[in-house]
Every structure is written in structure tokens, then in C-alpha cells.
Amino acid sequence: MKKTTSETRLYRAEMNEKILNSGFNDFKKFFALDNKAYIDGALPAKTKELMGLVASMVLRCNDCIFYHIDRSIQEGATKEELLETFNIALIVGGSIVIPHLRYAFEMMERVFEEGESLSSGSSSGSSSSFSGEN
Amino acid sequence: MKKTTSETRLYRAEMNEKILNSGFNDFKKFFALDNKAYIDGALPAKTKELMGLVASMVLRCNDCIFYHIDRSIQEGATKEELLETFNIALIVGGSIVIPHLRYAFEMMERVFEEGESLSSGSSSGSSSSFSGEN
Amino acid sequence: MKKTTSETRLYRAEMNEKILNSGFNDFKKFFALDNKAYIDGALPAKTKELMGLVASMVLRCNDCIFYHIDRSIQEGATKEELLETFNIALIVGGSIVIPHLRYAFEMMERVFEEGESLSSGSSSGSSSSFSGEN
Amino acid sequence: MKKTTSETRLYRAEMNEKILNSGFNDFKKFFALDNKAYIDGALPAKTKELMGLVASMVLRCNDCIFYHIDRSIQEGATKEELLETFNIALIVGGSIVIPHLRYAFEMMERVFEEGESLSSGSSSGSSSSFSGEN
Amino acid sequence: MKKTTSETRLYRAEMNEKILNSGFNDFKKFFALDNKAYIDGALPAKTKELMGLVASMVLRCNDCIFYHIDRSIQEGATKEELLETFNIALIVGGSIVIPHLRYAFEMMERVFEEGESLSSGSSSGSSSSFSGEN
Amino acid sequence: MKKTTSETRLYRAEMNEKILNSGFNDFKKFFALDNKAYIDGALPAKTKELMGLVASMVLRCNDCIFYHIDRSIQEGATKEELLETFNIALIVGGSIVIPHLRYAFEMMERVFEEGESLSSGSSSGSSSSFSGEN
Numbered sequence: 179m180k181k182t183t184s185e186t187r188l189y190r191a192e193m194n195e196k197i198l199n200s201g202f203n204d205f206k207k208f209f210a211l212d213n214k215a216y217i218d219g220a221l222p223a224k225t226k227e228l229m230g231l232v233a234s235m236v237l238r239c240n241d242c243i244f245y246h247i248d249r250s251i252q253e254g255a256t257k258e259e260l261l262e263t264f265n266i267a268l269i270v271g272g273s274i275v276i277p278h279l280r281y282a283f284e285m286m287e288r289v290f291e292e293g294e295s296l297s298s299g300s301s302s303g304s305s306s307s308f309s310g311e312n
Numbered sequence: 313m314k315k316t317t318s319e320t321r322l323y324r325a326e327m328n329e330k331i332l333n334s335g336f337n338d339f340k341k342f343f344a345l346d347n348k349a350y351i352d353g354a355l356p357a358k359t360k361e362l363m364g365l366v367a368s369m370v371l372r373c374n375d376c377i378f379y380h381i382d383r384s385i386q387e388g389a390t391k392e393e394l395l396e397t398f399n400i401a402l403i404v405g406g407s408i409v410i411p412h413l414r415y416a417f418e419m420m421e422r423v424f425e426e427g428e429s430l431s432s433g434s435s436s437g438s439s440s441s442f443s444g445e446n
Numbered sequence: 447m448k449k450t451t452s453e454t455r456l457y458r459a460e461m462n463e464k465i466l467n468s469g470f471n472d473f474k475k476f477f478a479l480d481n482k483a484y485i486d487g488a489l490p491a492k493t494k495e496l497m498g499l500v501a502s503m504v505l506r507c508n509d510c511i512f513y514h515i516d517r518s519i520q521e522g523a524t525k526e527e528l529l530e531t532f533n534i535a536l537i538v539g540g541s542i543v544i545p546h547l548r549y550a551f552e553m554m555e556r557v558f559e560e561g562e563s564l565s566s567g568s569s570s571g572s573s574s575s576f577s578g579e580n
Numbered sequence: 581m582k583k584t585t586s587e588t589r590l591y592r593a594e595m596n597e598k599i600l601n602s603g604f605n606d607f608k609k610f611f612a613l614d615n616k617a618y619i620d621g622a623l624p625a626k627t628k629e630l631m632g633l634v635a636s637m638v639l640r641c642n643d644c645i646f647y648h649i650d651r652s653i654q655e656g657a658t659k660e661e662l663l664e665t666f667n668i669a670l671i672v673g674g675s676i677v678i679p680h681l682r683y684a685f686e687m688m689e690r691v692f693e694e695g696e697s698l699s700s701g702s703s704s705g706s707s708s709s710f711s712g713e714n
Numbered sequence: 715m716k717k718t719t720s721e722t723r724l725y726r727a728e729m730n731e732k733i734l735n736s737g738f739n740d741f742k743k744f745f746a747l748d749n750k751a752y753i754d755g756a757l758p759a760k761t762k763e764l765m766g767l768v769a770s771m772v773l774r775c776n777d778c779i780f781y782h783i784d785r786s787i788q789e790g791a792t793k794e795e796l797l798e799t800f801n802i803a804l805i806v807g808g809s810i811v812i813p814h815l816r817y818a819f820e821m822m823e824r825v826f827e828e829g830e831s832l833s834s835g836s837s838s839g840s841s842s843s844f845s846g847e848n
Numbered sequence: 849m850k851k852t853t854s855e856t857r858l859y860r861a862e863m864n865e866k867i868l869n870s871g872f873n874d875f876k877k878f879f880a881l882d883n884k885a886y887i888d889g890a891l892p893a894k895t896k897e898l899m900g901l902v903a904s905m906v907l908r909c910n911d912c913i914f915y916h917i918d919r920s921i922q923e924g925a926t927k928e929e930l931l932e933t934f935n936i937a938l939i940v941g942g943s944i945v946i947p948h949l950r951y952a953f954e955m956m957e958r959v960f961e962e963g964e965s966l967s968s969g970s971s972s973g974s975s976s977s978f979s980g981e982n
Contacts, residue, residue, distance in 0.1 A: 189548075190548070193548035194548070197548065197551055200551070202530075202532075204533055204750060204751070205547075208537070208541075208747060211403060211740055212541045220390065220392035220393045220395075220396050221362070221393050221396050221397070225359055225362075228355070228363065229362065229363050230400060232364075233370045233401065233405070236367045236370065236371055236942075236944070237404070237405075237542050238641070239506070239545060241545035242541075242542060256354065262349075262355050262604075263355070264604075265606055266350070267367065268607070269345060269346050269610070269942060270371070270942050270943050270944055271367070272906075272939060272941040272943075273939050274635070274636070274641050274644060274906070274941065274942075275942065276644075277643035277644065279599060280592070280596070280599065283598060283599055284595060323950075327950035327954060330953060330957075331950065331953055336931040336932075336934075338616060338617070338935055341609070342938055342939070345606055345609055345613070346943045346946075348606060349606070370542070376943075376946075395736060398738075399738065403540060403541050403744070404541050404542055406504075406536070406537060406539045406540025406541075407538050407744075407748045408538055408770070408773050408775050410748075410777075410778075411778065413741075414725075414726070414733065417729060417732060461682035461685060464685060464689075468685070470664075470667065472884060473667065476670055476671070476675075479805060479877055480675045482874060483801050487794070487798050489798050489799070493761055493764075494802060497765050498768075498802060498806065500765045500769050501676070501768050501803065501807070502676070504773055505772055505806070505807075507640070507676050509678075509679035510676060510679065524756065526755070527756045527757050529756075530755050530756050530762070531765065533751050534765050534766060537748050538766065538770070538773070539769070539773075621928070622928035622931075623929050623933070630899065631898065631899050631936050632936060634899045634902055634903050635902050635903060635936070635940045635941070638808075638903045638907055639907075639940070660889070660890035661890045664889050664890050664891050665899065668885050668886070668896060668900060668903070670808070671809050671881060672809050672900065672903045672904070673907075674772075674805060674806050674809075675805050676772070676806055677808070774909070797872040801874055804878055805878070810904070810909050812911075813909060813911035813912065815867065815875075816860070816867065819870070823866075
């Protein structure tokens with residue numbers, strides 16, 4: 179009954195589209211600032227996505243956790259790096275984070291599995307249509 | 313009237329000492345896990361301290377913010393890296409983070425100034441006695 | 447798979463009924479204070495419901511968000527007023543609020559659509575049975 | 581569509597198993613500290629589980645709420661004790677806790693019903709396989 | 715030993731100045747969005763400042779509470795409107811808000827007293843130099 | 849520069865007095881419900897105060913922490929019981945709770961010292977004038 183990774187991505191993309199086309203332009207400006215916070219700079223994008231992941235875990239937001247796991251893996255984060263990131267979130271945020279650690283662990287495994295089945299399959303690259311909004 | 317950086321470090325060190333010597337040993341185990349979460353691994357210590365800083369800012373804990381600014385600068389974080397880290401915290405956490413951004417900005421400047429006066433002065437290296445507890 | 451607005455309202459009404467009839471009377475007193483906080487006073491009920499909505503969004507509680515959207519629209523809030531309210535919540539609470547902004551946006555659209563189909567249909571007025579508990 | 585109490589327990593047990601076998605050993609150390617925090621000491625286990633329940637309710641984590649209701653009932657907590665605990669959480673945490681009060685109330689009833697059907701039935705004692713991790 | 719209202723305003727203005735002149739331009743963009751969220755629109759500025767106040771109280775940020783009390787009084791909020799706003803925050807956020815209710819109450823009284831001494835005195839209008847940043 | 853325990857108690861008592869006499873009567877009703885949540889019932893007052901302490905620590909409110917330490921010691925809580933309570937809060941809430949653990953530890957020591965100097969001195973019993981408001 180749990181949503182698949184693609185359903186999660188699709189719902190986010192569709193609702194973001196509605197919000198950005200609502201005619202209320204300051205939503206667009208905030209979303210643009212949000213995207214820009216994670217691009218390569220003095221710190222690389224991968225590090226920033228992992229920072230976003232820590233923040234999402236200690237604030238306990240599953241949608242945000244999925245998004246930053248997805249993005250950090252796209253930027254090349256390894257399982258070891260993700261586990262160390264999960265651990266920082268667990269230590270800072272305490273046992274209240276554990277249900278979100280379970281979710282993060284499950285999503286990490288799913289996204290890595292998708293990547294394997296993609297790379298062992300055709301060159302379709304569905305991730306190129308990834309919307310980039312939080 | 314605001315505490316100096318050394319007063320802040322001293323109070324933390326003294327109280328941690330009392331807590332760790334209280335006879336309640338699971339405090340020690342938690343503090344050990346906490347320290348270990350930030351050492352070099354798949355991710356370098358500097359990155360981990362900056363992650364701890366993002367978490368501290370979005371959870372809005374000034375003592376924790378000071379600690380991770382102090383530690384990340386010890387690990388070589390630059391002003392540019394700190395500003396990008398502050399920005400991620402501001403975007404994730406919103407305007408409620410702004411008072412903590414002001415605090416973080418002020419502490420960053422103070423710690424960099426201390427470093428300059430230390431390196432331009434004698435080889436005293438008071439940071440070598442740094443306790444390492446959160 | 448997502449609950450309909452009427453399922454959400456029904457579950458809340460049924461569980462509140464059980465809680466209020468549990469024999470623990472201080473729950474009743476708290477619920478009464480809660481209801482009273484939003485009635486017309488120096489500030490009108492609509493403004494207070496929108497305040498409850500901002501609080502629910504920055505504290506990231508979807509059930510509470512739905513409730514205050516439902517109530518504020520009953521009190522006459524327009525789409526423009528709701529979007530400005532969403533924006534304050536987004537700016538105060540940051541990108542961690544975005545998943546709840548998506549939820550709020552979707553619920554706002556559903557409640558307005560219900561209202562249209564009701565007003566274009568018969569005079570049934572199912573909202574008259576609305577329980578009023580949070 | 582809501583998960584049964586046994587599905588909730590099963591998912592937690594399975595994911596905890598994966599996390600504890602991930603090769604990242606500090607997760608194990610944290611989980612061990614977590615378990616140890618609730619065993620009989622100067623304060624009895626029942627009291628500690630109820631404390632964990634209050635903390636879970638004010639921090640608004642349904643998975644944690646279910647876990648501590650389940651555990652505190654295993655330790656002998658009565659309905660009256662649970663209602664007084666819920667009330668402290670409601671007063672400390674405010675109306676934002678109400679959706680979690682509804683959840684807690686429903687789970688309390690389900691766990692008591694399970695206990696009754698177990699004790700009126702065979703001596704199977706499925707709770708003996710209870711994993712104990714948060 | 716508690717900071718006066720003018721010291722609080724001054725520190726905020728000075729630190730915001732430093733942050734906005736740090737060369738990191740996205741801080742400026744966020745601060746601009748923040749300011750814009752509270753100007754007259756479908757909802758009047760006074761209502762929006764009171765919404766910012768509710769959000770600040772339930773998120774328990776004293777600096778933010780002071781700022782929005784100050785601004786909402788500038789926009790014409792009365793004591794009755796402020797007390798009703800405080801009450802919504804207390805009910806939504808619970809007893810954990812009480813220390814911030816004490817702070818809010820004290821600041822409200824101070825800002826009203828300042829206003830009286832200003833209006834009974836010369837026409838100096840020091841509030842015209844108010845910076846407007848959060 | 850840190851406030852003494854009696855200054856903290858005095859400020860709370862004075863401000864609560866102002867709030868309760870503000871003419872806004874629902875504050876009184878909420879404060880009454882708050883007080884009532886901690887009186888002897890199915891669970892003893894001491895246990896309830898320790899529950900209030902756990903909640904205050906994971907929500908990271910120093911004023912609330914001091915209040916519940918003060919009250920739980922009046923109700924007979926021992927140092928061992930307090931340390932176990934602190935530990936539950938630390939494990940549930942994580943390292944972000946550590947600054948509040950330091951505060952809690954310091955206040956616990958101060959309140960026990962006061963008690964000793966009182967009991968070794970005259971029979972004055974200043975605690976009998978304790979206001980009882982949160």
C-alpha cells in the first residue's frame with residue numbers, strides 16, 4: 179500500500195506545478211532560492227544534499243528525506259556516506275528519529291536498486307526528466 | 313554582557329565533567345557515540361561538523377551552533393563554506409532561524425578573529441585543551 | 447488511496463466523540479477552550495482560523511491544516527487570503543513546510559470544489575452537521 | 581486501510597533487523613542505550629514507558645506513541661494511568677497534539693482488546709517474541 | 715539585566731546589516747521575501763503581523779515574538795487583539811508556550827508604554843527609522 | 849550573571865499574576881487545567897512532575913525544566929530518579945538536548961543544596977508560599 183518511489187516523485191512534481199502556476203509569484207521565488215541552495219559552490223552539491231538530508235531527518239519530514247536521498251544518490255553519494263549521515267541525524271535527533279531512520283533506510287535501498295536495474299537495462303535515463311523542486 | 317567564547321567553552325567543559333562523573337554511566341556512552349559520529353570516515357570530519365551545524369541551526373540551539381562552528385573551523389572550514397551552510401539552514405528552517413543566523417554570524421566572526429590573533433601571536437594553542445564533548 | 451475530505455471529517459468526529467465520552471473530563475475542558483479560542487471577538491473568526499492555519503503549517507500537522515482550511519472557508523476566507531496565509535507559513539517555517547504546502551493546496555482546492563458542487567446542487571447543507579471540534 | 585497492530589510491529593521488527601545488520605555498528609550501540617533507558621531502576625519500567633509515551637506525544641511521533649502504549653500495557657499500565665498520561669501530553673503540547681491523542685486513544689483500545697482476546701483464548705503468548713527495539 | 719527594547723532592536727539592525735553585506739546575496743533575497751510576506755494584500759498588514767506572532771509563539775522564538783509584537787502595534791493592533799492572539803498560540807502550542815507568553819506579555823506592555831511616552835512627548839517618531847528586517 | 853533560583857521563581861510568579869489578572873479569563877482556565885494535570889490521581893504527583901520534566905527536556909524549554917525539577921523534588925524525587933529521567937530525555941531527544949541536560953543538572957544540584965541548607969537551618973519553609981503555576 180506504500181507509495182512507490184515513482185508515485186512519490188510524480189505527486190510532488192504535479193503539486194509543485196500547481197503551486198508554481200497558482201499566480202502567487204512569491205512561491206516561485208522561494209522555490210528558486212531553495213533549488214539554488216543545493217548547487218555546487220564552495221561546497222559540492224553532494225555534500226549539500228547530504229546536509230539537506232540531515233536537516234530533514236532531525237526535523238522528521240519523510241517527503242523531504244526521500245527527496246534528499248534521491249538527489250544525493252544522483253550526485254554520487256555512496257551507501258557508506260548515507261549511513262554516516264543517517265547516524266549524525268540519529269545522534270543529534272535521538273530515538274524519536276528512529277521511525278524516520280527506518281524509512282530512510284528503506285528508501286535508500288529502493289533508490290539504489292532502481293539505479294542498478296536502470297544501469298543494467300537500457301539507456302532510458304528517466305532521471306533526466308527529474309523536476310528538481312523540493 | 314554576552315558570554316565570551318572562552319566562557320562558553322569553559323561552562324560546557326565544566327558541566328560535561330560533572331555529568332560524566334555523576335556515576336550514571338549511560339551518559340558517558342551517549343557522549344562517546346556523539347563524539348564518534350563526527351570523526352573522519354567515508355565523509356571527512358569537516359563535512360560532518362558542518363552537517364552538525366545545519367542540524368543545530370534548523371533545531372535552533374545556540375549552544376550547539378557555537379560548538380559546531382568552533383569545531384568546523386578547527387577542521388578547516390572557510391567563511392564561504394560556513395555561509396553556504398548557514399544558507400541551507402535558513403532555507404530549510406525559514407525565517408524562524410534568522411535570530412540564530414545572527415548568532416551564528418557573530419560567533420563565526422569571533423572564532424575567525426581569535427584564530428587570527430592566535431596565529432599572529434605566540435604558539436600558546438589553548439585549543440589543544442579543547443574537550444571535544446558536545 | 448488518500449482519504450476523502452468526508453472520511454477525514456468523519457474519523458475526527460468519531461474519535462473526538464470517544465475521547466469526550468471517556469469519562470476523563472479534563473479532555474472536555476481543553477476541547478471547550480480550544481473551540482472558544484476561534485470564535486468572534488476583538489478579531490473575527492475568519493482571521494483566527496487563518497491564524498490557526500499558520501500555526502498548523504509551521505508545526506507541520508496535516509490533520510490540523512485540513513481542519514483550519516475547512517473552517518476558514520466556512521468563515522468566508524477567499525483563495526487569495528489562503529495563498530497569502532500559506533506564504534507566511536512557508537517563509538516562517540522554510541522548505542520543510544513544502545510537503546505541507548502541497549497538502550494544503552490540494553485540500554483548499556477540494557474544499558472549494560465541494561462548496562461549488564453543493565451550492566450548484568440542492569440545499570442539503572451537509573456542513574450543518576459539522577462537529578466543530580479540532 | 582490503516583495498518584493493524586501486528587503489521588506495525590512486524591514492519592518495525594524487520595526494518596530494525598536490517599538497520600542492525602547493516603554493518604554500521606554505532607546504530608547497534610544507540611539502540612542498546614535506547615532499550616536500556618526503559619528498564620527497571622530507581623524508577624520502574626512502567627513509569628519509564630509512560631514517560632517515553634509523553635515524550636512521543638509532545639514530539640508528535642505516531643510510531644513512537646504506538647510502541648510506548650504497547651510496552652506500557654505489557655508493563656501493567658491501566659487505562660486510567662494512560663488517560664492521565666495522555667492528558668499531560670495534551671496540556672504540555674497543546675491542541676496540535678489532538679490528532680495524536682486520537683491515534684493514541686484508538687491504539688490503546690486496540691491493544692487492550694488484543695490482550696482480552698489473548699487471555700480469554702489459548703496460552704499462545706505471541707508477545708514473548710516481541711523484539712524490544714524502539 | 716534584560717535587554718531594553720531599543721537594545722534588542724539595535725542588535726537586530728546591526729547584525730542584519732552585516733549579514734546583508736556579507737557578499738552572500740541569497741540572504742538578501744530571502745530577507746526580501748520575508749519582508750514582502752507581511753505587506754498589505756488580500757489580508758491587511760496588521761493581520762499578517764499577528765499571524766507572524768502566532769507562528770513565533772508556537773515555535774517559541776522570543777526574538778521573533780518581540781519583532782512581531784513591535785510591528786503589529788505599529789500597524790494598529792490593540793491590547794485585546796494581542797491577548798486573543800496570545801491565547802490562540804497558548805491553546806495550539808500548550809503549556810510549553812507559557813514562558814513565551816510571559817515574555818510576550820511583558821514586551822507588549824513595554825511597547826505600549828513607549829508609544830504612550832512618545833505620543834505624550836514631542837513628535838520625534840523614532841519608529842520611522844525602523845529597519846523592517848525580521 | 850545567571851539568575852538565582854529565587855529570581856527565576858519570583859519572575860514567574862509576578863508575570864503569571866499579571867497574565868491571570870489581565871481580564872482575559874481563558875488564560876485562567878488554561879492555567880487551572882495545567883495545574884490539575886499534575887495532581888495525585890491514578891499516577892502520583894511525583895511521577896507526573898517527572899513526566900512534565902521529560903516533556904520539557906525533549907521540547908527544550910529551560911524555564912519549564914527548572915519548574916518541574918523544583919516541583920518533582922518537592923514531591924520527593926531523588927537524585928537517582930532525576931538522572932534516569934534526564935537519561936530518557938537525552939535518548940529520546942538526542943544530542944540537541946545536551947545543553948538542556950547541563951542546565952537541568954546544574955538546577956538539580958542547586959535545588960538539592962537549597963533544601964539541605966533549609967533543613968539544616970530554621971523551620972522557615974519558604975516553599976509553602978510556592979505559587980504552583982507553571
